Amino acid sequence: MTQEESPVSLHDAPSRRLNMIEAINDALTTMMARDPDVVIFGEDVGYFGGVFRATAGLQAKFGKHRVFDSPINECGIIGAAVGMAAYGLRPVPEIQFADYIYPGLDQLISEAARLRYRSAGEFTAPITVRSPFGGGIFGGQTHSQSPEALFTHVAGIKTVIPSTPHDAKGLLIAAIEDDDPVIFFEPKRIYNGPFNGYYDKPVEPWNRHPDSAVPEGYYSIPLGKARVVREGQALTVLAYGTMIHVAEAVCREKGVDADIIDLRTLVPLDIETVEKSVEKTGRCLIVHEATRTCGFGAELSALVQERCFYHLEAPIERVTGFDTPYPHSLEWAYFPGPVRIGEALDRLMKA
């Protein structure tokens, strides 16, 4: 963690080793206790505690009027959240898989995202939509998608994607406190451990990773602030979510002295950190799991070209998922893993 983003005392705060699900659960517990206006609802989130257990124990602790199951209707889930927000609540609905968010898009794009603008601030939508996203769990095309670019394209929605338990808690708290609608995508492949893309090797659990140390109690990580995962001189890696760990592992394996930037928030984007890094290294690799065409990488690439052109010593590289639906049996051929990233690193370093 860099210094400006955290209270001085955070490093010394008592912490526990948590995986990402536990950290999210901890953030929700913290905010439920802190703010009586926070309510949580969605499919299977109540008694059962969510299909990924992110809301486990919350209904027992805070009651059925603040944590409850919903009908299977994503349009209703998000539309009801907009109405609750209009009343003055701070809803944190869950969409069980990002792949299932589309029936709620009208309520998100035409409504939540524009309430503030169209009512000149009379009404706002301080909603945080949590949703697991991304592949690598043999979920096929309906449990693997990374639709973040659909949301970053919409004016009025913030998009947040954590890559560690520490960040998941602090960013989720910031998202809940934010007065604008936030899409909070949770990379489900790293719920239980920092998967690094080497799918044929056993996955390490979170408790061996330094960023699984999650401070107890309340803290927030400001939206719009990137994290420098690793400082380096050779090139800049721009990534988020699962791909942070994959990029880190490949750079380590290849001995590339990379400056790795975890964007954490796609909108608003921490453009200063991006510019500073690319100006330093002169080379830029962008990595995301989502499909390539019009992916968020295209925006990043355009920004870097527009703002850092005279510092660039090589063409910008994008490593992404392929422009196909997520296949089931060929999941690992699809996933932008070590070989694809490694080739891009080689090209960047040779240029």
Next chain:
Amino acid sequence: MTERPTHAGPLRGNLPPLSLHVPEPRFRPGDIVDYSHLPIPAAGQQMRPDEGCAAADTHPLCNDLIRVLDADHRAVGPWDPRLDAETLRQMLRTMALTRAFDDRMYRGQRQGKTSFYMKCTGEEATSVGSAFALARDDMVFPSYRQQGILIARGYPLVDMINQIYSNRADRLKGRQLPIMYSARDFNFFTISGNLATQMPQAVGWAMASAIKGDSRIASGWIGEGSSAEGDFHAAMTFAAVYNAPVVLNVVNNQWAISSFSGFAGSERATFAARAVGHGIAGLRVDGNDVLAVYAAAQWAANRARANAGPTLIEHFTYRAEGHSTSDDPAAYRSAQEREEWPLGDPIMRLKRHLVALGEWSVEAHEAMDRELVDEVKAATKEAEKNGTLGHGLHHPFHTMFEDVFEELPWNLREQSEQAMRERRIKWPDWKE
């Protein structure tokens, strides 16, 4: 956080404060289960209106339960479809085969041969009974638990298993999650992993059949949980507006993963009663009574084919197993529910009926079960020759890029070459 108003509104006399109702199922893990609150009318007591009747004439049936098989295993009342013994034995065999198939595939998933599986245990009658009543060329828009229809239509088990294993012989090229079949030759629409989308599609297919002056009808399938989706209500509206030749089936198996049917509205009205407000025919049927299911499906199919309009059928049944291999129902419902379910098991009920008729025996049933186990086992062995998930015998890499569009655009061609290059780097000795 910005300043927010306090939420206390004005007091209104001595009115109590508002209070949110959140549904709660009757039984949770460890609870003693007692279903005596469920009204289960006697078999044979339900009137059977003419298939061309006014929709409103069916509406009393939306709050009743069409039942044919009685407590003494006889088929009784106006809904008895009077099927011959050979047809009954075929239905029994198809239901038993579906169950044997589910058992084997579930075990296969547990043994690591695939990633996922979904059983339909306890619900076999809903799909098998309907499949027997529909014409083979009627189009089915299934949800994910209608494997009984595919099996009843004679789709090869080996092809189903190839799909489940996502192997080299999978007709869907390993692209889809297991059980998301597609079988155009069997008039079985490609299954979506997204819920409820198939319902307006079923209506649209039926509208097309009417536009073209065809004689085929469509049948759509959805669970009670996903009947909460807007797609279901869109389907009902379109079906009513265009009087579409379609049968819309809601399989009410009481549970949508951990959410009981109350979260789809069952505390206020039956699912069949959704037909009332739309002014279309509605039937509510004992989903564990395959004769009642057959009779209701036949009634609705005849009605649709006679241009008399759509029918909504609620199949009242019970999901005896977990939602899928990724689910553990012990965490949210009482294990006693399955044993106490008052409508029994669909296979046992038909078996006892056939035995009571003198057309079947316990010995014959046991022999049939052994045969079916062998049949599924043989199909499994055959499919395993084509590989199981993750054991290398998948479809060639280039197939990943096919069918995104009719023709491969430049970017996918480049990405396909990239995928091949990655494979050569990772496995230099690979041969396609």
